[in-house]
Amino acid sequence: MSYLSSISSPTLLISEKICRANIKRMADKAERHGLNLAPHWKTAQSRIIGEWAKDYGITEISASSIKMAEYLSGQGWKNIHIAFPFNIREIPRLNKIAATQSISLQVINPVTAQRLVDELTVPVGFFIEIDAGYGRTGVSVSDFGLIEEILLIAKKSPKLNFKGFYLHAGHSYYMPDIPELYEQTRNALDMLKNKYRTEYPELLTRTGDTPGCAVMEDFGDIDEMGPGNFVFYDLMQEKLGGCFKSDIAVALAVPIVDINRERNEILVHGGGVHLAKDVLKEEDGSSNFGEVVYLNENGWEIPEIQNRSYLKSISQEHGIIKASDSLMKTAKIGELLGILPVHSCMTADAMGSYLSLDGKIIDHCEGSFDKK
Known part of the structure; x- marks a missing residue:
């Protein structure tokens, strides 16, 4: 029937054939550039589609909320990253997930860092989200004082572990010159890596917007990419030239x-x-x-x-x-x-x-x- x-x-309706082709294309691109692909699952939000992603070597995933992280946990992911400035009222839920699932967060202020230090019962990782021009959220790329205040607080607890810097260049959705924007992204993340990797030698940098990840071929020294919309794409992405x-x-x-x-x-x-x-x-x-x-x-x-x-x-x-x-x-x-x-x-x-x-x-x- x-x-x-x-x-x-x-x-x-979903076409598994097209969806798988999109995932494979981005996975191949990540491999070609030596990047770890940790896709943002805010688009698909599906365990079954997550299993499709694993067929192409994807082992980590990002969520946009604690609810989504709960939903995706226990499905064999090496790590689930909550790619949203963390809400301290959800620390009890975080502790429950992190007891059985590797989790990382985004921290953009000292208050959140301190509450995590005080209330975490199990280890979690965290990225500091950087704002390099989008203006939605994140620490200004040049605000070293704020970055270092967050890092100093995190050092107080072995349960809050710094992983690196995360930058979502969301203005790629409305800026006509994506290569120019990505030069800004590369420069911002390279500068931060060079400044802090002596103290944090395993520091990672991650970028996450689909238009840039779909269009660009020069990622510089960036370690990871975490686009989300590429799994399905849409008319907005088509208009931007990403699909x-x-x-x-x-x-x-x-x-x-x-x-x-x-x-x-x-x-x-x-x-x-x-x-x-x-x-x-x-x-x-x-x-x-x-x-x-x-x-x-x-x-x-x-x-x-x-x-x-x-x-x-x-x-x-x-x-x-x-x-x-x-x-x-x-x-x-x-x-x-x-x-x-x-x-x-x-x-x-x-x-x-x-x-x-x-x-x-x-x-x-x-x-x-x-x-x-």
Whole structure:
């Protein structure tokens, strides 16, 4: 029986073939450059997809929350890194996980460092997150006083072990010159490594943004990379030049509920609670909340550019497709269309599970398929 016959409401489809190809490509790149690949699992959030990653030599993984770390622990990972400035209210949960699973954290201030020194019951590692221009979070790359204050506090306890410096160049999502940005990243991490590796000879440096990791070939003296979105990719990554649309591994299956032939519009059951509300802008200034693909027994087909259709608006449960003439000729109420997401991380988080093209439910940290 076709996987399509089981779908009655919005369902997030995953192509294992495309997903595995994306993982292999990044793993091969890491090996080619002598980097350890510790992918950020905030995109996939899945134990099963984690098993796919292990097939390509990946042994470490990152999580974006203590909840995700709990979900992924006990699955054979050499280490799980929580790639988010640590929340000290979660130290009891951290101690429980770290009793059986190697864990590392991100620390960006002395208060957090001191609380960890005071309350950790088992050893954990930590990276100091560095801000080299993104401006979201992290210690300024030139604030050696703050860096050294954190390191001095950590030395008070054998349970808080410094691993190195972590830099997420998130502004690669909106800066047009990724090579220039990566030169800044390399320079920042190289400078810190040279300054502190005499005292910490095993110090590691890690970078984590998907656009840079996908595009760049010169990583300098960086030791590790931890991109996340590359597992699925999405329209945002395609626009940035990090992938092709054919590399996008997930598509939201949505039922057609109405057709307006006068306006060349199709109403589908699929809105903000399914896709989230990330948006791209078309050349004419209109909004694009996702692009239409045609579902088939083997996955989906991407239309030719002249036949492209996209979600022009979304509400909570519904979306309106600006349809091409070719789509209008074939669309029928009750049939399914696929939507390539603008931001696959948010779409996957909103949906909470995946349906594979062979009809199997693929797990997700945020919920089960039956809840959707």
